[in-house]
Amino acid sequence: MRSGGKRRAAAAALLCALAVLLLGACGTQVAGQGGPTPSATALPWTLSAPIGITSATLSADQRTVTLAATVPSGPKPCVRNLRAVLTEPVRNTVNVQVTYDSPAGDRASGCTKTTTAKARVKLTEPLGKHELAVGYPGTVFTADDAPLPALRLCGDLGCTPPATGCTTASYEQAVYAVDSPAHTYRDAEHCDGKWLVLDLSWRTGPVCGDQADSACTSRLGDRWFYQAEESGWKPFFRTTEGGCQAVQDREPAFPTALCASLEPLAPSLHPNHSR
Known part of the structure; x- marks a missing residue:
C-alpha cells in the first residue's frame, strides 16, 4: 500500500507540473480581449545630412577644418556617427560631405529641435587659396580675407563678388x-x-x-x-x-x-x- 501511495503521489505531482507548463505556454486570456501587447517597433536610423553648416575654422597648419553643423536634437539621442569626409575636388575647390545617422525622419522620435555639433576633416594639403565647399549645393568658405582661424562664409555671388561699379x-x-x-x-x-x-x-x-x-x-x-x-x-x-x-x-x-x-x-x- 505504501509503495502504491508513493506512485499515486508522484503521478499527481507530474500532472500538476504539466498543467503549470501548459498554462504558462498558453497565457491567460480573458474573453473579449486580445493577446499580449507586442513591444513597440524601434524607429529606423537613416543616413542624413546636416540642416546647415554655420561656421568653419582652420587649424594653425591649415590641414584640419572643424565644421559646425546644425543637427536634430530631442529628449533621446538623435545623432550618431557624425562624420566629415573629403570627396572629389573640383578645380580650385576642396569638397567635403558631412553625414550622420538619425531617426529624425519620424517625428515620433522626438527629434524636433536642433543643436550644433562639430565634425573635423583632415585635408590632404594646406587649404591655402582653395575654397572649401561643404555639401551640395555647397556652403562655401575661404581663408582669403578671413578672420583666421575662422574661415569666411562666401555669399550667393561667390567668395569674390564683383566690385560695385558701372559694369x-x-x-x-x-x-x-x-x-x-x-x-x-x-x-x-x-x-x-x-x-x-x-x-x-x-x-x-x-x-x-x-x-x-x-x-x-x-x-x-x-x-x-x-x-x-x-x-x-x-x-x-x-x-x-x-x-x-x-x-x-x-x-x-x-x-x-x-x-x-x-x-x-x-x-x-x-x-x-x-x-
Missing part, C-alpha cells in the same frame, strides 16, 4: 539682389558709380519661337533704384513711375541726372539683355 558683372549682382524671377531682362541701366537705376522685365506669356506673337513677348516689369555699398549694389526703392518725384521722395540725395529722363514703364517691354 556688366556689377549689374548682374544688382539683378540678383532683388530676387527677380528667372530669365529676367535688363532693359536699361543708368549709373554713376554711386547710384544705379535698372529697368527689369520678365516674360509672362508662353514659351514659343514667334517673337512677333504678343503672347510670346508679353512682359511685366519694375524699375529698381540702388545705392552702392561695400557688399555691392543695395536696392532701396522700386516703382514703374517716370521722373524723379517718387525716388527723391524716398531718397532726396538721389541725383536728378539719373532720373530726370526716365519714362514711365510701358506695359509691354522689349529685351536688350537677359539675366
Whole structure:
C-alpha cells in the first residue's frame, strides 16, 4: 500500500507540473480581449545630412577644418556617427560631405529641435587659396580675407563678388539682389558709380519661337533704384513711375541726372539683355 501511495503521489505531482507548463505556454486570456501587447517597433536610423553648416575654422597648419553643423536634437539621442569626409575636388575647390545617422525622419522620435555639433576633416594639403565647399549645393568658405582661424562664409555671388561699379558683372549682382524671377531682362541701366537705376522685365506669356506673337513677348516689369555699398549694389526703392518725384521722395540725395529722363514703364517691354 505504501509503495502504491508513493506512485499515486508522484503521478499527481507530474500532472500538476504539466498543467503549470501548459498554462504558462498558453497565457491567460480573458474573453473579449486580445493577446499580449507586442513591444513597440524601434524607429529606423537613416543616413542624413546636416540642416546647415554655420561656421568653419582652420587649424594653425591649415590641414584640419572643424565644421559646425546644425543637427536634430530631442529628449533621446538623435545623432550618431557624425562624420566629415573629403570627396572629389573640383578645380580650385576642396569638397567635403558631412553625414550622420538619425531617426529624425519620424517625428515620433522626438527629434524636433536642433543643436550644433562639430565634425573635423583632415585635408590632404594646406587649404591655402582653395575654397572649401561643404555639401551640395555647397556652403562655401575661404581663408582669403578671413578672420583666421575662422574661415569666411562666401555669399550667393561667390567668395569674390564683383566690385560695385558701372559694369556688366556689377549689374548682374544688382539683378540678383532683388530676387527677380528667372530669365529676367535688363532693359536699361543708368549709373554713376554711386547710384544705379535698372529697368527689369520678365516674360509672362508662353514659351514659343514667334517673337512677333504678343503672347510670346508679353512682359511685366519694375524699375529698381540702388545705392552702392561695400557688399555691392543695395536696392532701396522700386516703382514703374517716370521722373524723379517718387525716388527723391524716398531718397532726396538721389541725383536728378539719373532720373530726370526716365519714362514711365510701358506695359509691354522689349529685351536688350537677359539675366
